[in-house]
Amino acid sequence: MQKENNTTLSSAANSRIRHRKRPYEVIPEPSKTIGGNLLVDDQNKYKSMWIRTYSTVWMIGGFALIVYMGHLYVTAMVVVIQIFMAKELFNLLRRAHEDRHLPGFRLLNWYFFFTAMLFVYGRLLSQPLVNTVTSDKILYQFVSSLVKYHMAICYFSYIAGFMWFILTLKKKMYKYQFGQYAWTHMILIVVFTQSSFTVANIFEGIFWFLLPASLIVINDIFAYIFGFFFGRTPLIKLSPKKTWEGFIGASVTTIISAFVLANILGRFQWLTCPRKDLSTGWLQCDPGPLFKAEYYTLPGWVSQWFPRKEISILPVQWHALCLGLFASIIAPFGGFFASGFKRAFKIKDFGDSIPGHGGITDRMDCQMVMAVFAYIYQQSFVVREGISVEIILEQILTSLTFEEQQTLLMKLEQILQERLGHS
């Protein structure tokens, strides 16, 4: 390999390149001149870029296919990704020596995973599930009672795991076991929080899942490209390969593409309609005021250049700008957190499932922060605009039985009397 720099740090860079395929090796400390590790100076960069591009294209292709197939398949994909992430993370801080003394301890991890999945997806999918089985009377009653006792079932499941943990505590292994127990909880919280918000987004309309995910991908890719060609000033000590040029270039690109993508994606009813049940068929709905195009006349000097006199903007594009801003400024902190974590525990990558990228957690670190924000943004600033008396009235008349409607009326009467009694 040709050497551009004659300093000692090129050997450090070379040894790191040769070690790229072995993901768990210790990273050698970056030497004093950090500039030597930037991507611009990395001679093997073209080869690594080819590997990354190849696997990126495959991931995007598979993803597009699943989005085409529908909500249920996207949810299934999220669940599968979640299982792989949990497996990577469970394996990360385990020590083989102690594990030999503790048979069945790995099983406990997966037991808690199963309980968490029952809890999270039970809550999320309870309403759509009930809507799906309204036709069959017996199944409806069965599902309704499951939903009613859902919290109790999950709680007892958790308590059983808790008691199992305590009864298997072994002398001299206490510290390791408690550490693993805490680690399991942290993993499950991180993995399930973001995946539950992701699935909730999906059922509000694939648009609210696709747009944030795409923005993160775009931000990643353009940060890579800008850093590749222009990167000079290091951004943060935690991730020595990131540069200010890459960061700023990617921010601008992300915000612009947020605006454009929202317009493109907003035109498909498959993406913008919410899904109220668990069917997989075609979806038709009233688009809602957010996705109805508004026409703005262009000012005179612009319309002389372009052939069009006015442009149509969907109101959702303004929301997309906020999402783009978050994706470029704050979501990268998820990546910094993961980098810091890897440095703290001296690991190179979370796994090696994806060639050129590392493990699945490496790809999902920024996505997780974004998914939570997208859900909270949507619940607070977007959804409320569409709710009105008519919509709720329609919901009441279609989803409840006659007796339930009467119960609702009585409860509403009580609440209103209490409120009016105060004023």
Add this chain to the structure above:
Amino acid sequence: MQKDQGSSAPSTPTNGRVRHRRRSNEFPVEMSRTNGNHLLANDHNKYRSMWIRACSSLWMLGGFLLILYLGHLYIWAMVVIIQIFMARELFNLLRKAHEDKRLPGFRILNWHFYFTAMLFVYGRIFSHGLVNTVTSDKFFYRLVSRLIKYQMVICYFLYIAGFMWFILTLKKKMYKYQFGQFAWTHMILIVVFTQSAFTVANIFEGIFWFLLPASLIAVNDVAAYFFGFFFGKTPLIKLSPKKTWEGFIGASVATMISAFVLANVFGHFQWLTCPRKDLSTGWLHCDPDPLFKPEYYPLPVWISQRLSWKEIAILPVQWHALWLGLFASIIAPFGGFFASGFKRAFKIKDFGDSIPGHGGFTDRMDCQMVMAVFAYIYHQSFVVPQDYTVEMIINEILSSLTLEEQQILYTKLGQILQERMLGLY
């Protein structure tokens, strides 16, 4: 000190441990092979320690009763204060003074996350109550409604700010310590806030649903102590060498019986059984729930000949209380075992030393935490007739519509249902 037994080797560590009792965070002496010598029945200083424990227990009980009398809002304040002390004990526990000197401002980060969690948890719980309290004042109503509407966003951005602050203060060579502290902070906050959120939710359903589980845990503790004191011989679990099977079984029976009796006693007070819908502190009056209306069962003849009653009044809630008692005696002690195992794992004697004879706040609350969560879930699943879909829609109505819109909805729905009823005949 007089020595009752003649066995030589184990008595010195016992005396050493007794003299060390006041220095709460010392390393506990390794258990010797004859476990029996550490049982409470053989501890000759036991009367003195029992006196200290009894004194502090009485003080705690007295203070608790006073606050109970004052009302729901004061109980909530007490829960919050206990929570702050617990969090402080736990934050201090795994901190290392050496590393902390190099990380100024790191402790503030803990309390920032604590404050965010408090805003999130209590914001959700009190959103309805708060709205009901301020309906009189138009300006406040709008301010409070707006705060509630954006509560999730506010809490989220506070959390993200803390997250970013954490990342920007990561210092080289301290990464592992900082990540460890970050994870530890999250675990503490989750444990502390889960149980206190459920406790407060219970309180506003009716003080009964807070008082009964808490009393059962206290009764179980006290009864286990006394049964172990007088009869304890067989050790129960290696994690807690002072606990015995006799204490456990005796306490279980005592707890179940007192659950049945206490539920009857508590169920007669409206102050305890009525739910509180707003944040006022005045007197509470409500239509008693069918659970608290006594049902009369005639006693079989052979009993009624000896006692003067012909029938006994049983509140239906007493049957529910039996389940609570069963859980409190069998499963809640695992919270105590967990805490004991944790203390052994990290080689600490007590979580703190705020309460003489008992240790810190967390030592007292360990079983309470498991019980509070169970009480809430039991109440939501088996006591309240839960109309799931109706509740969901009511929540949506209350959170998305203004008062005028709610009234419009009510009138329209009333009309439609009336039409349907007339149409049926």
